Amino acid sequence: MANPSKAKGTAWESQIVGYLRDHHNDAAHRNVQMGRLDIGDIDGYYLHALEAKAEKEIKLSSYIAQANREAAHAGQPFGCAVVKRRMKGVADGYVVRDVATDVRLLNRLRVMESALQSFAPEAYAELDRLHREAA
Structure with missing residues (x-):
């Protein structure tokens, strides 16, 4: 090149x-x-x-x-x-x-996690544990 x-x-x-x-x-x-x-x-x-x-x-x-x-x-x-x-x-x-994009992303994540926690609390707890361990 x-x-x-x-x-x-x-x-x-x-x-x-x-x-x-x-x-x-x-x-x-x-x-x-x-x-x-x-x-x-x-x-x-x-x-x-x-x-x-x-x-x-x-x-x-x-x-x-x-x-x-x-x-x-x-x-x-x-x-x-x-x-x-x-x-x-x-x-x-x-x-x-930018901050505006990051806030939109975090708001989406928060809404989706809340929905998962409401409809499938065991699955939410397991995914939360896995991702906390990976950090």
């Missing part, structure tokens, strides 16, 4: 996909770029359009604006940027979203 910056970005996207396949969704994959109607760099991050960024200078405001725009194009409720942390792997990268 002639453009070193593009190669770095492609490598970062591929690393994220590998991590997601191992820990989240084995169907995760890189998206084909679609210009002004882009739907994010990676598909398979539950409920999110994911914008991958591996740049020396971090520009959060533009990353978040891009991720939110691409979430709308992708029909996903949430957008986020996964930003590479220098000299670190994917697990040490940063998932970034």
Whole structure:
């Protein structure tokens, strides 16, 4: 690849996909770029359009604006940027979203957990225990 910056970005996207396949969704994959109607760099991050960024200078405001725009194009409720942390792997990268998006995500999580707790308290207790242990 002639453009070193593009190669770095492609490598970062591929690393994220590998991590997601191992820990989240084995169907995760890189998206084909679609210009002004882009739907994010990676598909398979539950409920999110994911914008991958591996740049020396971090520009959060533009990353978040891009991720939110691409979430709308992708029909996903949430957008986020996964930003590479220098000299670190994917697990040490940063998932970034604006506060409004994060509040919407947490409100959804709270409502869904409350519903599960009401309708299947034993299943809720077991899932809660498993996820607390994993933390």
